[in-house]
Amino acid sequence: MPNTESFFYMKTNRILYSIILLSLLNVCKMNAVHDTMVLDVPWDNGTALSIKIDYEPMWKHVILEKADSSGVFVPLSVFFEGQTEYIDSDVLANAKQIYRISAYTSDRKDSLIVVKGGVATEQWFYMGKLSMLILLVLICTAIMYFISLARRGKALFIRRINGLDSMDEAVGRATEKGKPILFIPGIGDLDDIQTIASLSILSHLAQRSAEYNTDIIVPCKYSMVMSAAREVVKEAYLKVGKPDAYKEQNIFYLTDDQFGYVAGIDGIMLREQPAANFFMGSFFAESLILAETGFSTGAIQTAGTAQAHQLPFFIVSCDYTLIGEELFAASAYLSNDPQQIGSLKGHDFGKVMLIVLTIAGVIFEILGLHGFKNFFTVG
Amino acid sequence: MKRTIPLLITFIVGLIVISSEFIPHRPFSMINSTLENWYLSISGFAIVLGLLSLVQVNSSKVYHKAENWQYSLASLVSLVVIVIFGVLWGMEDQRGILGNGEAISAFIGKKPFDYLFDNGITPLSSTMFSLLAFFIASAAYRAFIIRSFESNLLMITAVIVILGRTSFGPMLTSWLPKSLSFLHLPNLTDFILTYPSSAAQRAILMSASLGIIGSSLRIIIGLERSYLGSDE
Amino acid sequence: MVSTMSVLGTWIGVFFTLSIFSFLFKDNPFYKFAEQVFIGLSAGYGLIYLIYNVLIPNLFHKLIFDFSHNVILLIPATLGLMMLLRLIPSLQWLSKYPLAVVIGTAVGISMLRYMQSDFLNQLTATMINPLAGATKVEIVGNFLLIIGTICGIYFFYFSRKKEGIYSVPSRIGIWFLMISFGASFGYTVMARVSLLIGRLDFLLKDWLHIIK
Amino acid sequence: MKIDSQTERRIIFIVLFIAVMLPLIFPIGWTSEVSPHVQMTYDMVDNTPEGSVVLLSFDYDPSTATELQPMAISLIEHAWKNNQRVIATALWPMGVKMADAAFQELLLKYPSKESGVDFVNLGYKTGGMVTIQAMGRDMKSVFPTDTKTIPYEDIPLLKTVRSLKDIQFVISLSAGDPGIKQWIMGAHDMFGVKVAGGTTAVSAPGFLPYINSQNQLYGLLGGLKAASEYEQLLGIVGPATVKMDSQSVAHVLILVFIAIGNVKAYKKRNSKKEGK
Incomplete structure (x- = not known):
């Protein structure tokens, strides 16, 4: 690129100069570059322009430059053979951009320059995300519809989920043994929806433990999770009418460090000997350390995570494991709360939609009709 | 009231974030990035809460001479020491309030904070993590027993993949004729990982995404509010 | 002096390494000590790191040196401080405001990102022409991929009892899940052993100098 | 011979310890x-033109360094061999040090490489995906300075880099969350930047669905084996091999167990x- 730069090296007023040059060249070389267009990329945030060039194959080197704020052209891209479009996605909205296209033959004896400008504008809708919006609206509407159905008292069926009934038994066993129960809300922060799902399960378990007068220990990896967990447990104790039994010091922060947190929990398991362990939320590599240490202390263990690659470890080391969506279904199933069950029905609607769309997509692909898949392709 | 306004805030903020995904026009596109930056700062402050809880729990153990209080003292001391080091001389290329502590760095080879990191946190963290090697062996020994059809599937795939990932696993099946090359261990491992395993992972991801979308929606419209706690 | 300190550093590292390993045998004072030091050090590390790398450059530095352009940053600063009001019982309720902003932002973003990456993109990735595989093995694989995905999703369908004909796809779904879990487990062994190798490498190389 | 389960565990632990040593x-x-998938990653780096700016995100800490650090070293070495310029960032606090260590080690082999010109360490930011999205809009606002507190605009390497879109590819070396997944969602899905990943062997299967026709992920290195294969491709005998x-x-021992x-x-x- 630098050697071609030197050929047309101009210090002042490059734009004017090149326009004159362009008109001269165009006279002697008609038809060489059929068309050059600088177009706004439609339906976006006005930060992209599409530069389209239609040129004869004789032009082997096509260089695209863009004028910066002082009018100096800086190189942007070199077209490879056969390339006809370049998307400049680094453009300020609503400001005129000037591009210079220089084309050379392979022996560099002949050359041609075109200067064009264009404006990228902000639109009010991202067309590329239409399918996402439609599906999102469909799912959300379905969820809200089922929630309102449930609230109006319609009985909605949810099948049994393995492992959930045993959670209450585990709390019961801890009570018999006079040992505490340990609840780990995962290592995700409060911005992880799994953590929030985990907190609604905690709410249920805290109620049970309050009823049975069993201590519930909740070590947290993040301060915000700790604050929220305290609120949740406090409310649960309040609900069953035992606000005085609530012990704030049992819900505490350990450290933000993944393995520091695990080391601390292992210590708690060995020293407090909880009779029931619950691992609910987002887990990573630490899953097996927790589950195996818990196993060696003989606790009943229930785990639940949507973190697909940690599931095998929970499955081999825990008594019950909630897999993926089951974690989100759990609090609906446990609480029997109509709005949560309604929501779960809405998710099921989404699953049916997924299955139908997948089958339809496969059929369209087999038939060679790619429009269907393309419509759902975003980004 | 004390809970209604926060719920309203969550609703408005959530709605802005979602709509700005689809509306590329200002001001929506700008509000979103602003909110994203705020998020960083707010969560930055929150860590203080956790540290105070840690100090509270441990100092009360020390104060009341609870069982194992000596260890709580160790925890407090290490916390205080590393924080003081960090505040006084900074970390890495960041200056502390006493500057870069050239003299002390010359003495121990690096800043005291970094020294504690390299010789304290690093070995502790990696050793804790390495315990997994032992646990995965004991879990395999205990759990991979021929039982039901489903658990056998789990065990057999695990064994194939364990073999396929070693250096010599491939040698075991390299004699197979070309027509049966898909049974060659590395190929079989890749096949399992690329097709059936991917399919299951996809099913988990897709259905869980619905759970996440649903929970998010419930939080935005204020139905799920456990994280805010009681209304007092 | 530097070399003495670095030798001392290695010995500290060795002490902590062996203390943690001793946990495999049983709980003991060395592990208890190492565990508590670990918690203290890493919590302190997190705080210092956050101050130097997030709060100072993104907030304080901007507010102090270029206040007029960054007035808006007073909002997150205030919200951050409000988060700390949790410590004062009578003002605890105020900490729910920043929490609401944080959750609102996080939830909005998760909803969109999971919709796009885990729902839509995985959906379109499964919309394949199974017959387009280059080899027989690929074609079989493609069919398995489609069937496995569909049955797997059905496994998570909660609105119907798994009885009679309806139990079939869900059962197939479990098979796929089990294969996937087995594969993940097997694949992981390697990683876990690597970690142990890393520690042994430290003990044998940096400490005992047995290996190069 | 009756052995209780605790003793059994201890025997397994000791045998494994010796067998690995x-x-x-x-x-x-x-x-x-x-x-x-290793070959794909290698090809992506290899086919990126000279002088390009690439980004390596160090989303791990010392605990996974055995697996991920050799990858970091091989990837930086590969980029430098091809005269690409490397930006290091971290979504994990301790990743910053891992990046420094990798650069230091390679500088011994490539003494001519210059900080700020051939590589720069921008350090850590919290926030995961939120941060990545912000980087896609404006890198400078996220990283006002590098780890040496040199202002963004004074770093020669960053002259041409305004946002993520100016980066040829991102490779996230990730031990968990935030990591590859956030980069896929934030950088690839939102801004169309090529993303590849290096991860621990355990997490690798979870990312395979992202290697698809959408190219959500351009390649994946999973664990020590992948690292040693990468070393093999580069023709070096590294720590992983x-x-x-x-x-x-x-x-084999685990199979015996x-x-x-x-x-x-x-x-x-x-x-x-x-x-009975």
């Missing part, structure tokens, strides 16, 4: 085949039947 002291020297022997021995476990369970079942 011995090959480190007495190396064996097995070679391995290169798997396709040496450690593969121990690996293989440990794998599984076999013993089954024999034991079988005997137990038989004796129960006889007991």
